[in-house]
Amino acid sequence: MDYALAVATALGALSIYLLLPRGRGSLVKTGALVGVLTLGSAMLYLLRWVGLHEVESQGAGLNVFFCLFALIAVISATAVICHPRPLYCALYFVLLTLAVAGLFILLFAQFMAIVLIIIYAGAILVTYVFVIMLASPGGNVAVADYDRVTTDPLLAVLVSFVLLGTVLQLMFIGKPRAFMAARPSGPVAVGMTMGHKILAGKPAQAGQKPAPKMGGMELLGVNLYSQYALPLELAGILLTISLVGAVMIARKNEPAAGVLGTGQMPTE
Amino acid sequence: MAVMSQAILYEYLSLGAVLFVLGLIGFVARRNMILIFLSTEIMFQGVAINLIAFGRYWMNMDGQSFVIFLLTIAAAEASLALGLVILLFRRRETLNVDVWSEMQG
Incomplete structure (x- = not known):
């Protein structure tokens, strides 16, 4: 068992538990502090792990853009599930979509990145925003009562983070396998x-694309x-x-x- | 195009797992019907990152094709779910799921 990873996971669980909306005695600041600690420790862990195991060393360790987009994605996903106002949740989800599109571009999926932005941010999220505005509860309350509280936050966080911890422990427990010769490598030796x-x-001609x-x-x-x-x-x-x-x-x-x-x- | 090492693949996989779990927490814990469905979209994003990363790792287009289908499912799910939300909101004038906790015809 990797204790550093376990501690980082537990910190993440604590911060999500503190950040979930809970009526009056809100602990958002403490939760955000713990969340920053979690993200920092997770990044340090990844940095160390990749530095240890980056066998081929072509990517020169952890990519700066990966860190940036991953941070934006995780922070905005947390904001989506923790923000008491539904409209803000939808807008943070747009931010999450943009970050994921950035990750797609890093993974050589430029077309999918554009498609993701068009479909998610352009179509699905607009529908969500329309429904949020159509189905707003009556009266002049800024935040509805049911958005201030959550059902069983402790149980939800516990179960979910035990799942996450198990997955991460299994993933990071051993050395990743070194380069596999069977894997295709050329530009379009791509396993098409x-x-x-x-x-x-098609017959190759001169001047063809x-x-x-x-x-x-x-x-x-x-x-x-x-x-x-x-x-x-x-x-x-x-x-x-x-x-x-x-x-x-x-x-x-x-x-x-x-x-x-x-x-x-x-x-x- | 450089070959992607397994260590780099694991970064993306762990990020996908984190997004999936955050969506799971939102799905279980929130009470607003719209936000529950929004949380499933977060889970979709985590899975999409995994698929694209695997496609990049194996250097084929299957991962991206799967994400096309995933987007199809997400769009269909969103339209149906939001239609249901509108329908339920018209009946009780609230988005709280606890209102619908008892089932009776």
Whole structure:
């Protein structure tokens, strides 16, 4: 068992427990202090661990941008689950999405980063914000009562962080395996399986555009439509069904609306 | 493009685990129905980081394809869940989940 990691996990659990909204005697400042301690110790732990085990040493240890985006992501995720005002939660979630998109760019998934921003920050979060504004409770209360308290915060934090601690202990317990020769390495020795063969089958001519790079749309499209063509169609059907379902669920139950959906005949 | 070492992969995996667990806490502990569904979106983000990191590690596009499907599921889930939230809010004029704790037809 790695005691430094266990201590960092326990500190994180404590800070989340203190940060969760709890009516009057709020302990946000203490929680934030413990949270900063947690993040600092976690970063130091990662730094030491990567320094010990970075066998190939091409990435020169811990990436500065990874640290930055990871910090933003964890802090904004904490803010989402701990902030008493739902609208602020939604806005912190946008921040989380941007940080995750930054991490995607670090992982050579530029197209997915843009897609994530467009779909999450552009579509899903706008829907959330609309619903938060539509479904605001009556009266002039700034924060509703049920947003000031949580159900069983101790139990939730305990169970979740025991899970996290187990996962992290198992992950960091041994040495990571060194470089595996079986892993492909070239730019597009990328394990494209079928997709790569399709693209490579084209006769190479002078002045033709270079081989597609990982992270763009081309390889992703080929992969989607060659290996995952059927699931892609199913995903389209799923979206259509959920569109119809959402309209049916959220529609007002007016008798004039007709026979469909309400499950009752118009009474005339 | 440099090969990604396993140590670097573990950084991303641990970050994904942390985000997943934070979303789990929000899902279990918060009482606002909208925030409960927002917490599931945090869990989706953690899983998406894991998938993309594995795709980068193995140098193939499968991870990114999976994230496309994950986004599809997230969009479908969000639309249905928010429709349900609107429906439930119309019945009781509150977003508190405890109001709906007893089940009776």
